[in-house]
Amino acid sequence: MAKVEIIPLGGIGEFGMNCMGVRYGDEMIIIDAGMGFPEETPFGVDICIPNFDFLEEYRDDLTAIILTHGHEDHIGSLAYILRKFNLPVYSSRFTLALTEKRLGEFDMLDDVLLHRVEANDVVSIGSFKVEFIHASHSLVECFSLAIHTPVGTIIHTGDYKIDDTPVIGKPYDLKTLGRIGDDGVLALLCDSTNATVPGRTPSEMAVIPAFEEIFEETEGRLIISTFSSSLHRLQIVFDVAHQFGRKVCVIGRSMQKNVEIADEQGLLQIPHGTMIDLSTSRALDDDEICYLVTGSQGEMRAALWNMATSTFKGIEVEKGDTVVLSARIIPGNEKNISRLIGHLYKRGANIIEEKRRLVHVSGHASQEDIKIMVETARPRYVVPIHGEYRMLFRQKEFIKNHVGNYSDDDIILIENGNVLEIDEYAAKIVDRHELHKTFIDEESMEEIEYDIVRERKKLAYGGAISLVVTVDKRLHKIAGEPQITFQGVAGLDELHSFGKQARDAVSAAIGDMKPEQIADRKVFKENLRIHLKRFVQRELSSKPVIVTTVVEV
């Protein structure tokens, strides 16, 4: 009998870059197409995306892409997958609006079929029936998915929290989830991002008291930084600002764009006259203004960094300003954020961080939310997704120890590139592919081969030497002095004569070669490279990349 296959391309064992294939027979749908942030940023690599080439073997099976919500780690690689596989895309109105913005930048809007769906819609895609369940999260119009297949129902939670009192929209739709649970769920693919966090994740509402206090007690300017997509948070800031008689000025391109879209779609309710532009803000007194800015992660190109280090569109942080960092620290950004805070302190700002006051809540399910999820859906199997390995493992451990009826064999840990085969009798990894991520070149925004990144790493580590040797093509003898150029090679400054020594060493090496060693250009070049490499390593303890060019005269 047929089985369902779960094939993650990203988001398992890592933060971000979420992408998952669900296959039945010769049909396969893709859930999310996200991007991630690689550690290779010094090498001109901005973002990474799943290795979509891996899908080539499934080309004929692919039927659709479904986006759970509009965060970049779920939609950021959509343009790249659509270029290779022109598939229809299904998602909410708001998610599609964000998507259109991105596809527009790639000039791809005309070629793509976008299907707008709403919560409780059930869409038939071949043998799959995909049911969209309203999910609460830090963003709006998010879905969990119930993917009904002939073998059984797979629930993909997307990113979620069980928020009973969200600021925008309805609570997590546990009722629908429970009804689907009643009918039987084969597997639950469940967000693990906060699986190490005990208790319940507080509602988006939970930050309101802290914001009210801050607006109440602050006399100078207020500068609030949060994720540009955290619409609940933005709504709260607009509301509390209105309540305390401050105007709100939004700074930072992504936040302005998101506010614009959400306002158009009626998702944000901005109190009349509360939002003002930059030039209007300048005319206001300090206690009449609240800036809502990007850059909570210490990003050097974002508004807050610029306001903290110099001037940004004429606005800079000054003594007496209060800066609220209303966001969590995304792992890897610790140092940049610490540096940002240092700059803010130096300017004399008062800083309110998440750790000291409740100005941020997570958008992800904590352990007790996960318990509610599992107990409501009552799946045969649980498959932890979205997170580093420690989170996946901790979710497994938590469910095993704190939710009834789940043993080791019922909670399946998978990795990117695994093929997990499921039916009601068994869940088994039947294939394991080694999936390297795909890097995107920062300048061209195109995919970049890993070999190129590897070459850049070598250049970065030891610099480069260009060696040019001229040979007489009839005599197979050197003609004139070798030319050597150094880039990023250490130790030269202490030995000004090193260039000459190296030239002499190369000349001597060539002098020792037989004409037939020089005649074979390939062997000759490689010999030259090795000679110079050894010389440099011995003299400078340095390992540069050496590029040899032979000119024939």
Added chain:
Amino acid sequence: MAKVEIIPLGGIGEFGMNCMGVRYGDEMIIIDAGMGFPEETPFGVDICIPNFDFLEEYRDDLTAIILTHGHEDHIGSLAYILRKFNLPVYSSRFTLALTEKRLGEFDMLDDVLLHRVEANDVVSIGSFKVEFIHASHSLVECFSLAIHTPVGTIIHTGDYKIDDTPVIGKPYDLKTLGRIGDDGVLALLCDSTNATVPGRTPSEMAVIPAFEEIFEETEGRLIISTFSSSLHRLQIVFDVAHQFGRKVCVIGRSMQKNVEIADEQGLLQIPHGTMIDLSTSRALDDDEICYLVTGSQGEMRAALWNMATSTFKGIEVEKGDTVVLSARIIPGNEKNISRLIGHLYKRGANIIEEKRRLVHVSGHASQEDIKIMVETARPRYVVPIHGEYRMLFRQKEFIKNHVGNYSDDDIILIENGNVLEIDEYAAKIVDRHELHKTFIDEESMEEIEYDIVRERKKLAYGGAISLVVTVDKRLHKIAGEPQITFQGVAGLDELHSFGKQARDAVSAAIGDMKPEQIADRKVFKENLRIHLKRFVQRELSSKPVIVTTVVEV
């Protein structure tokens, strides 16, 4: 009247690389010579040290180096400063033993004068009288310093915690500190590392119950990872292992070395027969062994990483092992540690982290310890040191709000390169030098110019192109085809013909040049570079470093 100058070279506004000059008249002593970990590691730069060239202007004034304790961020650049300035070094027996190890690697032992001091010693160095105060910390034989000058007494806390019940040695010597406080203290230079942490830092003893529980309940092998210098912790592991009938095998070079030195000096009391070597450990049952290993920060070359990812001297982590991470996360190491934990989980190990159980305490003063320090020393001024800016600012804020009698003007925030002039009437920054840190090349272990690192950054970002052009030196015309080699340049694979196109473009550009433009080689080379650069940028959206060589025939 004369004043004292405080001149920090490192450790202010950053974690690590601690170094501070204290000057009176034409005499200057240096407190600590530490190293730091730069973000430039992808560029072949392992460590960074203070910019000691800055001390050239004080060369005739320098009289001594005093080391507060033996952590690398306080002694790691000693060899580099001693090379430039051969000064006598003062510290405790244990610190000097660690120092000798490092100086031996640089073959400098014969040239250096090391003075051993003990707590309560007062050493006269010119006009300074330096009093060594016993300090508790995660290491042993640590000092706070009371530097008595004709203008008044400066206290430098070093790294410290107020530990009333350390495992090794005596509690922090508050009595001596109080006596010095009675006599009057001009300024307190005070460790800020934990200035964001409320309450008291728990005693080193505090982890014993958790370790006893872990040893009690663990049936498989125990693998405990901590900092190799955390001697209190090592002592606890030896003691508890002995108590529960396990043998201890130390793995990792730095930890073995530290245990050896501390054992020789009678600082560690290893219960007879408890320490065994690796081969003996293999013969033991799982419940008879405890491995004490390096690598708690996820360092890829350390014992734990190797045991977690493959095999290390025949030992690897297996299902059933319990791994205790008995260390804090040093900022910047979050991702590596998370990856390490992922590997450990995948191997089926049970992992005990600091967050989940009290298996680690800090070696640094928390807010209430800082309060005790300030109230005991009662200085005229407080100068926060050791920490990122946020910590320095938070120390100031805490003292201002929670310790009596200190206002804004009494707590002085400084930066590396500042010259802070102090006497009883005022504390004032009278000079500000921009101090760039000095990088150490990973291969040669020598200083590397910042320009070289900058070149490596450029190479890393866009790769490199070598362009070789041959010209007829009489005719000032191109002779033969240009040769172009690419390293780490993105976008080539999609355009196999790009090499030819680029050659043609260069040839055409040369064809358009006048003979006199070719005759001036410098202008010619620069023109070629710019031409090729523009062509590559237009065609590939890429920004490689371009090296041109002209061969004359």
